[in-house]
Amino acid sequence: MTTPLPLDIVMVDDEASIGELYEMKLRKPIQNGDIRFHFFESANDYLDYLKQSDRHPGAEVLFTDINMPEVSGFELLSKVKKNFPDIDVYMMSAYDDESSIQKSKNLGAKGYFTKPVNYKELQSRIESEYGVSLA
Amino acid sequence: MNGPAVNALEIIRDIYNVDQLLSGKEYIRELVKRLAQKLKVKFVMVGHDVEGKGTSVQTDYLFADGKFVDNVVYELEGTPCTKVLCGTRVNCYSAKVQDQFPNDQMLKDLEVESYMGAPFLHTNGGLLGLLVIMDDRPLEDLDLATAVVEFFAARIGAEYRRLDAEESLRRSNEDLEKLVDTRTKQLISQEKLATIGRITLGIAHELKNPLNIIINGTELLQDSDISEQDRARTQTMIHQHGLRANEIITSMLKQARQEVHTTEEWADVSRLLKHAFDVFFKSLNDIELKLKLIKKISITTEVKAQLFDVPAIERVFINVIDNAVYALAEKLQKNKSGYTPELQIELSFKNSRCQIRVRDNGIGIPSDQLKRVCDEFYTTKPPGDGIGLGLWVAKQNIEKNRGSLKIDSRENEYTEVVIELPAVRRDAEVEVSI
Numbered sequence: 001m002t003t004p005l006p007l008d009i010v011m012v013d014d015e016a017s018i019g020e021l022y023e024m025k026l027r028k029p030i031q032n033g034d035i036r037f038h039f040f041e042s043a044n045d046y047l048d049y050l051k052q053s054d055r056h057p058g059a060e061v062l063f064t065d066i067n068m069p070e071v072s073g074f075e076l077l078s079k080v081k082k083n084f085p086d087i088d089v090y091m092m093s094a095y096d097d098e099s100s101i102q103k104s105k106n107l108g109a110k111g112y113f114t115k116p117v118n119y120k121e122l123q124s125r126i127e128s129e130y131g132v133s134l135a
Numbered sequence: 136m137n138g139p140a141v142n143a144l145e146i147i148r149d150i151y152n153v154d155q156l157l158s159g160k161e162y163i164r165e166l167v168k169r170l171a172q173k174l175k176v177k178f179v180m181v182g183h184d185v186e187g188k189g190t191s192v193q194t195d196y197l198f199a200d201g202k203f204v205d206n207v208v209y210e211l212e213g214t215p216c217t218k219v220l221c222g223t224r225v226n227c228y229s230a231k232v233q234d235q236f237p238n239d240q241m242l243k244d245l246e247v248e249s250y251m252g253a254p255f256l257h258t259n260g261g262l263l264g265l266l267v268i269m270d271d272r273p274l275e276d277l278d279l280a281t282a283v284v285e286f287f288a289a290r291i292g293a294e295y296r297r298l299d300a301e302e303s304l305r306r307s308n309e310d311l312e313k314l315v316d317t318r319t320k321q322l323i324s325q326e327k328l329a330t331i332g333r334i335t336l337g338i339a340h341e342l343k344n345p346l347n348i349i350i351n352g353t354e355l356l357q358d359s360d361i362s363e364q365d366r367a368r369t370q371t372m373i374h375q376h377g378l379r380a381n382e383i384i385t386s387m388l389k390q391a392r393q394e395v396h397t398t399e400e401w402a403d404v405s406r407l408l409k410h411a412f413d414v415f416f417k418s419l420n421d422i423e424l425k426l427k428l429i430k431k432i433s434i435t436t437e438v439k440a441q442l443f444d445v446p447a448i449e450r451v452f453i454n455v456i457d458n459a460v461y462a463l464a465e466k467l468q469k470n471k472s473g474y475t476p477e478l479q480i481e482l483s484f485k486n487s488r489c490q491i492r493v494r495d496n497g498i499g500i501p502s503d504q505l506k507r508v509c510d511e512f513y514t515t516k517p518p519g520d521g522i523g524l525g526l527w528v529a530k531q532n533i534e535k536n537r538g539s540l541k542i543d544s545r546e547n548e549y550t551e552v553v554i555e556l557p558a559v560r561r562d563a564e565v566e567v568s569i
Contacts, residue, residue, distance in 0.1 A: 017348045017372050024365045027357055067340060067417050073427055094343040103422055115343060116350040 006059075007132050012046050012076060013065040013092070025119060029134045035047045043071035043079075050084060060086075061130065063113075063122075066093040066100065074103060081108035088129070092117055143282040146173050150287065159298050160195075163291055164203070167196045169289060174280060176270040178245060178555045181291055182206075183264035185494040191218060192265065199245070213238035217251035219265050221333050225281050225288075230273035242269075249274040253284045255292025263295055319511075330450045332391050333457055337417035342383050345376035352376070388494040389446050396444035403490055404438045404558060407445070408482050409453035415460070424476060426548070431479040438482060438489045440558040442536050451540075455493045455552045460527065461516075462497025462550055489558035494551040500544035508542055 011022055021038030029035045040046040043064070062080060066073035077089050090111040091104045099114050113122060123134045150169040157165055163181060171179045182194035185208065194206040211217045215236055219226045219336045228235060232250040233242050242250075251274065252267040266288040274280050315336055342391075352373040356366060412432065442448050456478075463476040481492040500508060507513045509530045514523030526542075538556035 015344050015348070017376065018351075020368070020372065021348065021351050021355060024361070024369065025351075025358075027362070027365065028360075069413060069416075070430070072425060074422070094340050094347070099422060116347040119351065119354055 005128050006033055007035045007126075008038060008056075008060040009126070010034050010040070010046065010060060010062045011064070011092075012040045012043055012062065012068070012073070012117075014041055014068040015065070016041055018065075026134065029132065034132050035134070043068060043073070043076035046076065047079060047135055050080075050135060055084075060084075060088075061126070062087050062089045063092050064089065066104075074107060077104065077107045077109055090125075142276070143279045146279065146283055147286055148505050149173050150283070150430035152292075159294065159301075164196055166287060166291060166361075167198050168203075170266075170268065170283070171198050171201070174268060174283060175461050176268045178247070178267075178269040180267045180269070181264065182267075183295070187261070189262065195264075198384065209241060214241070215239070215250045216252055216265060216267065219254050219267070224314075225251060225280065225285050227274070227277065229277055232269075245269065246271045248272055251280055251284050253288035255288045255295065258296065260340070263292055266291055322524055323528055326528055327450065328391070330453055330457075330525070331387070332455055334414045334418045336420070337414035338383065340389055340417045341414060342380055345380040345383070348376045349373050349380070386446075391449070392446075398445070399441040399443050400445060401439055402442045402445045402448065404440050404448075404491075405434050405436045405482055406451050407449050408491060409434055409482070411449050412480055413458055415449070415453050415456050419460065421464055426469055427467065427476055428463065429475055429477040431477065432481075434480065434482040435484050435489075435560075437560050438484050438558050439560070440489065440536070440556050442556075444532065444535070447532045448536065451532050451554070454525045454529050455491075455554070458552075459493050459497065459550065462495050462499065464497075466497045466547075483559055484558060487557060487559065488555050491554040491556075492551065494549060496549050499546040499548050499550050500542070501546045505542065505544055509540070550555045 001113055006028045009026070011019060012127070013019065016039075019041075023037055023039065026035060026037050030037055038049070040049065046062075064073045064076050073091055073093065077091070080089055085108075089108065089112060091100075091109050092113045092115060093100065094115045096114045104112050111125065126132065127134055150166060150173050153162065153165045153169065167179045167181055167399050171177070177200060179196070179198040181196040182192040182196050185193050186190045189211065191207045191208055191210050197204050197206050199224040213236055215226065215228055215232060230249055232247055233239070236242060247269045249270045249272065250267065251269075252265050254265045255263050257263050266284060267278065268284060346448075352369045355361060355369050356373075361369075387456045415452075416425075460476055463478060467474060477496045479492065479494040481490075481494075483490050483492075504515060509526045512523040512524075513527075516523075530540045533554055533556065536556055538554060541553045542550065543553070544550040
């Protein structure tokens with residue numbers, strides 16, 4: 001799949017440190033201009049951003065936590081799929097139960113990573129899905 | 136009737152005619168005194184067989200020379216009392232009793248001449264005690280004395296048995312109370328663990344967050360091409376989140392600890408309430424409810440209160456939120472469509488008191504049950520869902536902290552719990568401390 005570069009990688013997690021870690025992890029592709037990394041501590045913040053930003057279809061991918069105060073990852077997933085169906089959504093959660101995984105699938109998630117997320121797995125998934133090098 | 140029989144009846148009536156308000160020991164005491172007076176004898180004694188062995192007697196009432204004297208324990212061997220305890224009838228030595236029992240020192244010391252004793256028995260026929268009259272002169276009217284002593288031995292025996300029954304009733308009541316007390320304590324401690332149980336999932340989730348960061352952070356440190364700055368930052372993060380994980384476990388242990396809190400400490404009620412809700416909500420398994428639930432959370436920050444047993448207050452919040460969510464889930468079960476579960480949690484502060492309001496639009500409480508919901512062991516939940524101690528314990532904990540807990544509800548419409556506690560806001564507290 002060819003994806004217009006740079007790829008926008010969005011992460012939503014109420015744990016700010018997660019954003020910091022991934023930003024460090026993705027330092028190189030960010031510096032190379034292969035990706036842009038956006039982090040939001042709440043689903044609402046991201047939904048607000050979606051309303052304002054100019055977006056390129058097919059160039060944005062979302063990774064979201066499920067258990068967050070106020071708006072949960074499930075809600076965010078269904079809202080995003082409803083209003084921005086071209087954004088691929090991946091769940092990242094400490095929950096590993098079948099019903100959460102099933103629920104995510106039903107709501108249109110493209111993938112489901114259990115925390116702690118194996119970075120190599122995440123990296124190869126992004127590379128193969130979007131043809132971008134994260135090394 | 137005439138002669139001794141009439142005389143005996145009159146004397147019995149005379150002795151028997153005591154204050155009707157007297158009972159138990161006071162009553163027996165009065166009888167003993169009157170026996171001495173009416174029969175004109177120097178000594179009257181009531182005692183019981185020590186440990187049912189038939190070897191010694193403990194006197195319970197010893198009347199000598201017109202007054203009660205200190206009780207004694209005496210060996211039965213060689214005394215006329217042995218004969219009394221052996222039989223079930225009156226035993227009498229109308230004169231020269233010392234000659235028959237030369238080894239009885241007490242008879243000698245008291246210069247006893249005549250002796251009459253009658254046993255009284257347990258309902259099972261076993262020996263309970265004895266009534267003895269003694270005098271320093273020979274007994275004149277034997278028939279009369281026999282009738283009176285036999286009668287009052289029986290009467291005193293009845294009183295002994297009644298006292299005994301009362302005592303064993305009191306003791307078994309006491310045992311029962313103790314048992315109820317112990318069981319209640321066990322149940323309260325079970326209820327406490329059940330509350331903690333309700334949030335274990337949330338705590339596990341809470342613990343996973345720092346652990347994830349520690350795990351991902353160490354992975355990052357293994358990259359050889361990470362910059363010095365990023366390395367330092369990652370190390371700091373790992374340390375911080377290690378401390379955070381430790382704190383979570385510490386506070387969980389605090390919850391589980393069985394200690395009595397006798398001193399007050401300052402607690403951030405805003406944080407307690409927020410944390411109780413977060414951790415409870417994270418523990419919630421009902422994904423459908425989670426998705427549909429409208430949460431209206433409005434918590435004034437920096438509200439502090441001096442509290443006894445802070446973990447207990449957090450459990451109160453968890454319990455109240457748990458009840459609300461239970462009511463919402465029950466209603467959602469019945470109305471899959473056309474019902475939007477709503478949970479309001481508010482913390483407000485006014486006039487040195489804070490008010491915590493938890494309101495749900497769930498199944499509500501029927502008006503006839505409303506006044507009982509804070510009663511001990513009152514529950515409407517099916518067995519296994521609760522034992523009826525949650526709100527009772529909650530109310531006790533709030534009241535112990537000079538607060539109040541009130542519940543209002545309308546069946547099928549809403550339930551609202553309002554908790555008030557004396558509190559301050561940080562600004563006010565700073566002012567006070569300056």
